[in-house]
Amino acid sequence: MLGLNYSFMMAETIGQKGITGRKLESFRVKALEALEEIKRKRYPGLAFTELPWQDVSSVKEAAKRLKELDYFLLLGIGGSALGPKCILESLSPFHNQRRDGKGPKVFIYENVDPSTLRSILASLDIKKTGINVISKSGGTSETVASFMILYEMLEKSIGREAAGRFVLTTDPEKGDLRKLASEGMSSLPIPPGVGGRYSVLSPVGLLTAEVIGVDSEELLAGAKEAHEKCLACNFWENPAIVAATLYYVMQRDEGRSIDVLLPYADRLKSFSDWFCQLWSESLGKQGKGLTPYPSVGTTDQHSQVQLWMEGPEDKVVTFLRVEDYEADFAIPDVFGQYEGMSFLRGQTLAGLIKAEEEATELALAKAGRPNMAITIPKIDAYHLGHLFYFFEVVTVLTGHFLGVNPFDQPSVEEGKKLTFGLMGKKGFEDKKREVVQARDKKSQFTI
């Protein structure tokens, strides 16, 4: 059970820069209409709402084999990497530094930076590595390129057994990876309607979870609870509706178009990154959209808070508070002679981080900067599953308010085509010409 506290968004608490209950209430009909769309699965993309009830036996089986190896390498980009990465970093922080030797070390290659691939290869033994290739379409250039390199490398190293080291997570019917799977390579399906950024609770995220020893059913159990709460038809009792309405109104009426997600936990830093992709690609279109901002507390109090507090009034901050850090350190009685230190004696780090979180909420509110807080009892699979699903539903609802389709991403195509042109893909010769012509127009400048 999570908590949502939006008092510091409301006019009755923070005054004229807040929103009145009456205004929120006026969105009741539109919100319930959006909810109906979700319930009736009006878009194929809403298939993600079925994920909490999937059968995970094939995921567990694939993970069992991978866990016997010393290294696990994931190849994917965008939604195919951000979900698994968040699960890894939230639920098994400092995973590769552990000295207990349990389970494989994990590497996620989510780019085509050759320097990173070199570093990864220097950190693992390819002979003892299992590889998960993730691409919904089966044709993502970046992922396919690294797959080809790794496949050849592994084949040179262990011969015919190489194919058995791969698990291809892809569309169940279409694409090149699926064809390879039908020729015998091991695979897991991403259900047809589920797009990359809504795929964390599909085998995309679940396989990594199982490989690092997290029970994927716990993630799904948390998502089921979120499903129940977020699809409730009572406006004021549905946290997803209230949150989506607040984000929307804050933009439409107050010009607050940047949504900062601020977890007070290092482990949830990559949750911010996951959220940013979901929010950007789902809502940024037709000239509309809200800009998500990744952050982490307390660290960013010394980096960003100055801007949020006193800069342009264009932001809404959503805190993620953690109740139980499952670790703590007492601040001991040393250097008592110094005033700046003595007040900390007898306190604990968990006490300090929680105090700073609460203080920052209030300091922002006092400066007329709206913010709300989500409370997480502790960072475990259950609550992470809940959070994922909650934000997915909030995103779909916000898309409905904005009047955009939260499941497409039409604007990434042009860059792909120009890249195809530069890489010499057939049929894209005109795109290559375009790039070359643009080079001519650009004037170089040294600094």
Place this chain on the structure above:
Amino acid sequence: MLGLNYSFMMAETIGQKGITGRKLESFRVKALEALEEIKRKRYPGLAFTELPWQDVSSVKEAAKRLKELDYFLLLGIGGSALGPKCILESLSPFHNQRRDGKGPKVFIYENVDPSTLRSILASLDIKKTGINVISKSGGTSETVASFMILYEMLEKSIGREAAGRFVLTTDPEKGDLRKLASEGMSSLPIPPGVGGRYSVLSPVGLLTAEVIGVDSEELLAGAKEAHEKCLACNFWENPAIVAATLYYVMQRDEGRSIDVLLPYADRLKSFSDWFCQLWSESLGKQGKGLTPYPSVGTTDQHSQVQLWMEGPEDKVVTFLRVEDYEADFAIPDVFGQYEGMSFLRGQTLAGLIKAEEEATELALAKAGRPNMAITIPKIDAYHLGHLFYFFEVVTVLTGHFLGVNPFDQPSVEEGKKLTFGLMGKKGFEDKKREVVQARDKKSQFTI
């Protein structure tokens, strides 16, 4: 020598959404006036412009002792951590995964998250650890709290030798850390006028550089070149002036208030984070400011580009292109039967990442989204020093255009006071009451 290409910011290339040369030129007087302020060091904060000429012998000496240990732990937050972290991740990526065993493993604790401290302590052997405590004021609560914990821990473990394991990087005269240093603990100075976010080229960043085997004089040599270029009095030949003017005009006249920094290199991801603190705290005040956005390519093409391309017209994107990745992988001739893969054969990863970078620049420009590109020959200490210094000068100049003081951060005080109240610090009892009263006003909501 870096390159700056701003063609895709200009009206002559991208049309009406660009800026005319005449408009840029109209800022000549104001820009040269700002330059004069820097040259004459009108603000104490401009002391950072002297850092390239500092004597680094004491840093090298401190590093020599620390390098003999197996682990190096840095305690700092904000500017005291982001600079060192950027140097570590840019110049020695995957540092702790290296198997050559050269030099200490490095951990940076830049928060008060107890879970992270537990993970760090589980990853190192405290008996073999040297610790760098960084706080300009000597009184940063987060840093001091972890210092107290680590000091007691180390003292329990190795007794009186504990004090010799610390290097305190702090103000040369003031503060609790300086007092401790005067009682015998080893220390390094942060020159008086140099604020946290301009301190990367002081001992704050240089010690970490030396500990990981980077010659700090290389960083400074790059900064010297930047100094020469960025303080040149010819408007059109000064890249810092051109860049600052472009950022400013894009906000003032085009409403583009979000500045995305987009390096095409995983190693420079933390350069984005460093830049974000510099830009936020320096410029976000008096209702003014530009919001910096951290990013990395190609990864964020699958996360953010949709929003930048088709979302609200509120962004300027600055690419960081790398010419030589110092590593590469040929994409081999495997799976040739699949069309989505075959066009990649014979290409290389460096070729692909560079093609995607260039394609994304052009795709944005074609969509009327202004962008510029900085080219870095390769990611080494020299060019990183150049980049740091370049962006520091750009920040000061942009602050001059905006009419704000780029060296203060008045708005982080309130949160500190409220935290002091909650932590029971004497003299802040009224702040505690304020928090408690605010709690009463908030209504809990479960999700």
